[in-house]
Amino acid sequence: MIIYVVIQDTSDQLKVEKLYYQYRYLMYREANKILHDHHLSEDAVQQSFIRIIDNLHKIDEIICPRTKNYVVIICRNIALNFLKKRTYLNNNSNDIDETEINTDNVLDDPLNILITKESVSRIGVAIELLAPIYRDTLLLKETYGYNNQEIANLMEISAETVKKRLFRARKLLIHALEGELK
Amino acid sequence: MNENKTFDKLIDQLIHDAANISADNLGQNLPEPEPVEFSEKHNLAMKKLFKQERRKIIIRKMIRNSKKVAILLLVLVLTASISIFSVQAWRVKFLNFIMNIGQTNSDIQFWNDNGSGDTYSSDDVTLGYIPEDFKFVSSQARMNGVSLLFQKDENSFALQIQPVDALLAVDTEKAEMEKIIINGKEALYSSNNNTNLLVWHDDIYSYLLSGNISKSEMVRIAEKVQK
Structure with a gap:
């Protein structure tokens, strides 16, 4: 045995x-x-x-x-x-600290977004263009199945900071969709 | 409100799908790096790390497997125990086996009134020998003594014990009589048709063994009776 x-x-x-x-x-x-x-x-x-x-x-x-x-x-x-x-x-x-982006002024209005077949690839491109701290946080969460605490432990930041980064990344990606429409 | 929730769900799904695609694209676009000479310290540290992990995995698997084995053994022991103790013959043999371990010359005694096998014991008397397959049937208190009955199919014998000064009534009409010695004391053996009798004493009690078993069996029983 x-x-x-x-x-x-x-x-x-x-x-x-x-x-x-x-x-x-x-x-x-x-x-x-x-x-x-x-x-x-x-x-x-x-x-x-x-x-x-x-x-x-x-x-x-x-x-x-x-x-x-x-x-x-x-x-x-x-x-x-x-x-x-x-x-x-x-x-x-x-x-x-300078690597963090302030997204307070980034507006996302559902009315300004048109979801099409190309939306996924557009968001994909936007992800690749994100700053590494946002991109890595997002990919660890979405692709590699890490939870917020695991990401926090890896990056030696708080779980709250992870949430903020995910929120900002999401905002930036939605803004990227709006930008395409405009 | 519901529209916003739907929108959020849609966006989340899009991001999730896009993230997977991006992860693949980013991986594909990473250039192949040039080889690097790692230091001896680093190489040793990595070897140590892998060795530790190997050991952890083996231990984890052994613990997992040993739990399974332990559960299996427990189930087997429980099943065997239930089987052994629910069947009287097996129970007796098992107890015999347990009591024989570590002993060389011992008599096995069963402390219950349903004794069977080679010996019998109760609060009143111990029979160090009983012919094979004879089972205890009943016991009766008589005056200051006791009477025990054993049986096997159509054969049976009874042992009556009472104080040595009490009167023992024995039917010896047309019986062949013979004097023998039991444990250094004079005894009387009588055989009449199918009924054999053996009477003896030990200064304290008198014993009457009667039944249709052979003389040699009676003598064996008599020699091992302890009161």
Whole structure:
């Protein structure tokens, strides 16, 4: 029985390692773009995999664009967390706040929106053009099945902030639909 | 109000569908990076991480499987217990087995009045030997003594015990008589047609064994009676 258990386990073990060997350079590159530090970037990759292991059930295929995007999102946000800590230590916390967009002036009026067959692709394009903090939050929620608390833990922010980001992202996307109509 | 809700639901669905498509597109558009030389420290840390995870998974699976095995064993033990204790013959054999463990030369005693098998015991008397398959039928208190009846099919025997100074009435008409020794004491054996009798004493009690079992069986029973 023990041997059977070990054999059965091999598939899960290989999944984690396969992911690592498939995407480690990509993740490193993503982390290095933010951190500009070799060792910190390595740490970000390592930390990312600790997170990924806890959410292995969210990954179906190893080699697919969706999984590729997922590991990049995880690594990017881990790297941003490292940057936040380093920036906080350097007393430059303002840099982080500037990435948030104020959407209070963004109006969405259902009457100004026409839903057509192309609406999905329009919104898709709009998502791809969103700032990373909104895009990542939205994709983690909608595509990768994370709940608000899980996103908050990953990004080291409060669940309230996650809600705000999702709300703002939604507003921006609706505005994008209105923009198309105009 | 309902229109706004419908609109929100529609938008949410659109966003959900579009998000899935975007995730695929973004993944496809990511460029292939160049290989990087990771440090030895990083490589070791990753190996350690994978080893830890492997161990966790194995332990988790073993715990899950052992729970299943434990439940299965419990069900088997319960089923076996119910079967054993609901069938008298099995119950007796099982108790015999349990009591024999760790003992070398012991007499097995059943502390109930429905004794069957090779011995019988009650508050009054212990029979260290009973012929095979004889079952206890009844007991009667008589004066200062007791009378026990055992039976197997058409065969039976009775053991009557009373104080040694009490009178024992025995029918020996046309019977063949024989003196024998039981536990160092003089005993009398009588055989008449189908009825055999064995009478003996131990200074405190007198015993009368009567029935249609053989002389050798009677002697065996007599030698193992304890009052």
